[in-house]
Amino acid sequence: MEKILNSEYVDKEFEEACNKIDKIREDGLRNVLKHFDRIHDKLFVFNNILIAGFFGLSKIDNQISVKLIIIPILNLCFLIFIEYEMMEISRFDATIKEQLFENYKFNKERISRITIFSFLSILSTLIVTLTFLYFLFQ
Template structure:
């Protein structure tokens, strides 16, 4: 066999360096992925706040138009709004802890990890509750149909 056909010699240092670089890229991708999750949940929360405000107006209009509907039903979208505010507060606390991650204790860093997981679960739950508030409004509208009469 000629030397031209032989592969280049085995270089363990080069292989280890490439593996380290690959692991560093994957770790960076992981960090960016986590940040993206929070960013997208934040964008979703903004849209849910807007939708919930529209739902609150819809519930108020429903109560004003139809006297058969209990005024207590207004509590449904308001409770959801309070839950949205709570989840946003948790996200703010998570970000506050994240901004000081190198200055906090190991226990606080562990709490940070749990906080991320729990906040993401709360975010999914807030999507479900907003959908429920929307469905309740649709159901109530269907049950208490109030035809709009135009005076001629």
């Protein structure tokens, strides 16, 4: 009898531990998206400063074309696309109970893709910054 009670206790503890791990995993995913959102906010602001900087450079130095503003504007479009994708991920999460099972794989792929895009957005902003600095100190 004691073995049965002990087995039930172990099963209950195991189930609680699995539930805690699932909750930690879910919280971790939410935190990742929250941190990406904060990074993207900073990239948006910095990119807007770069747009103003490129515009200012074109007005100060007549040899620099105003068409160079297209560089940070393209980067801004990329950042907006990433924000849209993150919004779609959050929208999926908000309606997760109503989603079809086939959509789970697509959402998982979307999360992986947006993670790569987020890294690329940091690199693209760095490239835009280096381009700006090149024209600034030319």
